[in-house]
Amino acid sequence: MQAILPPAMLGILGGGQLGRMFVTAAKRMGYRVTVLDPDAQAPAAEFADVHLCAAYNDAEALRTLAASCAAITTEFENVNADAMRELAKTTRVSPSGDCVAIAQDRIAEKAWVNKAGLPTAPYLAIESVEDIQVELAPYLPGILKTARLGYDGKGQVRVNSADEARAAYANLGGQACVLEKMLDLKLEVSAIVTRVSSEQLSVFPVAENIHKNGILDESIVPARIAPALAAQAQQMARQLAEALDYVGVLAVEFFVLADDSLVINEIAPRPHNSGHYTIDACVSDQYQQQVRAMCGLLPGRTELLSPVVMVNLLGDVWQADGGEPNWNVLMEAPNAHLHLYGKKHARPGRKMGHYTVLATDVDAALEQARALKETL
Ligand code: ADP
Ligand code: MG
Incomplete structure (x- = not known):
């Protein structure tokens, strides 16, 4: 397959924070980007070269996207899989509409996981x-x-x-x-795999994920599990990507049970909140990998450069009158990185940004990350 090189135009369905981080990665590599998102204030729009502000199933916007882009991807799993199949008739689309359709339906998803020989609850x-x-x-x-x-x-x-x-x-x-x-969970972890072909595949280090009220709160990397168990999670993610003949970035969420066995919870056909840490702490990040996969390039290397903890910033940390949190404490921490998504209105539960803390060991990173959260 011919590689797509800069300054080609890349297209993405969805302009939320995952789209914004995709645009940033693609632009840094010299590509141009068109975002399709019906929201005039979509977080990705301010960085994109072109914002098609239209519904995801708008026939004319989809035609424009197909005609102007060398390759198209998605940041949003609830995009119409048929629209992706239609785009794929004329333009390179990854992941495929078929894979997105599987990931957006828990019944199909669990059936596929089992069919790949992997366990679900x-x-x-x-x-x-x-x-x-x-x-x-x-x-x-x-x-x-x-x-x-x-x-x-x-x-x-x-x-x-x-x-x-x-x-x-x-x-x-x-x-x-x-x-x-309902399973008795010891821990939750995730592994993010980038697959271009059977030979060209890489997996990021496993993240340990702590949820609060059903929403990801912290990702801790490396996960505090035995290396053999982490390797097993990575292997299961690879196996699933292979079974799906997947092209692109695939996130796999796991439960770790009391007996240290792994169960697949769900998959996402795109970069994942638990992979934000890769921007600051890995040789390549999950958004560069998305660009590389859609362009038919080799996946980048995924080693962890430093132990890291990622903390999500929900609208809850904004003041009741919408006043900004005390960013100064993060700005003054030389080993912390603040990422804000440019969303205008903070609402409880809304993902507004995240930060990472890098330290020589993961316990120190976690302790500092939590202490910083208290002072925001
Ligand atoms: P979402 O699509 O909202 O992320 P999930 O299926 O991942 O939905 O569920 C959200 C969270 O709820 C999980 O991360 C886990 O903490 C908890 N959970 C979900 N399913 C189970 C289960 N079968 N047993 C125990 N906890 C579960
Ligand atoms: Mg989940």
Whole structure:
């Protein structure tokens, strides 16, 4: 496959913070970028060469994107997979619409994970009300998750009995769901793989992820797990990318259970919040990898240059009147990096930015990262 080189125009569906960091990486490498996002204030728009401010299924905007870009990717998994398949008729698109369709539907996703020979939590796919009229004990206590459009813990209900599960399913409007057994988690980790082809594939160091209220709060790298377990997670991520014949950056979230076994929780067909640390702490970062994969270049090297902790900055840390947090404390820490996404309005739970702290060991980085959070 012919490599796409700068100053070619690259296209991205979605202009949120992941799109903004993609644009930054692509521009630094000398590419130009067109962003499609219906929001006039999309975080990626201020850095993009062209902002097509239109709906993701706007036929004319999609035609313009296809005609003006050498390759197209996405930062947003709920983009219309058919639109991606259509774009792929004329332009190089990665990941494929088929892979995005799998990642955006928990039923298809879990089926694929199992088909690749990898474990998921015990789950029941519920496509209609008949599917839930079975023995539910193997999935209880459990979490009922909508098959589509869930993120940051949204679209999820914890249920303790069959009656609760059926009531919750009805409350969600009878849409397709999975009922997943609640597992006893020791830790959560993620591995991000970049795949260009079977021979050209690289995996980032495994991140340990701490969630608060269903939203990622901290990523700690290297994860505080045995090296052999981290290697196993990386190998599982590779295996899944291979099974999907995936091209691009694929994030894989895992549960670590009490017996140190790994279960795949979910996948994202794009760079991931838990991979933001790669910008400051790795030889290549996940956004450069996205550029490299879509352009048919070799994946960059992924070694960790320093132990690192990433902390998400949600709208909650802004003052009630919208006043900015005390950025000075981060600016005065010479081993911290602040990243803000340029969002105008801070709301509780909204991802506004993140920071990383680099230190010679991960415990020191974590201690300092947490101390900084207290002073913002
Ligand atoms: P989202 O798409 O919102 O990230 P996830 O399926 O990753 O949804 O669930 C969010 C969080 O909820 C997980 O990171 C984990 O902490 C918890 N969780 C989800 N499923 C389970 C489960 N089966 N057992 C225990 N905890 C779970
Ligand atoms: Mg998740």
